[in-house]
Amino acid sequence: MQKLAVFNNVTLDGYFTGINGDFSWARAGYDDAEFHAFVRKNASGEGHLLFGRITYELMASYWPTPAAMKNDPTVAEGMNKMSKVVLSRTLDKASWSNTRLIRGDIAAEIQKMKQEPGQGITILGSGSVVSQLAAVGLIDEYQVVVNPVVLGQGRTMFDGLKEKLNLKLTKSRTFANGKVFLCYEPAA
Secondary structure: OOOEEEEEEEEOOOOOEOHHHOOHHHHOOOOOHHHHHHHHHHOOOOOEEEEEHHHHHHHHHHOOOHHHHHHOHHHHHHHHHOEEEEEOOOOOOOOOOOEEEEOOOHHHHHHHHHHOOOOOEEEEOOHHHHHHHHHOOOOOEEEEEEEOOOOOOOEOOOOOOOOOOOEEEEEEEEOOOOOEEEEEEEOO
16 A cells, blocks of 8 residues: 655744745755755656645646756656646646546545556645545645744635644654754554
């Protein structure tokens, strides 16, 4: 059975995106060699990436471009070769390499994916997907990079979640750039 994980950047005040989807704050601190190596390792090309439509369109508009290959060839290569799944009721087609489009009951589709053999599934961004799958207990791990910035307003990755999630910390790591990686699993 594959594990379903979330990997997201959040601000100190808990937002994963600012007003109008601004995410530029998460790119600060990439001059920290240790943090950059951590990011490159996470984009190694193993497993499946899972996106909602908005995150998919954002990622697909950047990672296959010459600018991405110039700015960060290791991450771009990993992002482009990894298997990708986009969950959308409105998207007509998914043209980024190695991408499959899923419509319909996302919880049922993800439950099927988890039963297949593989290296795991990771949700990037995609707050509405995170909150929907967290609500039905399908997420096995929450990986969060807390960024040393406060936005004051924005959107959390759990918007719309109606029940409390009890989690337990399984690992943490602090970087010189002030970012802190936290990893949680659902508490028993």
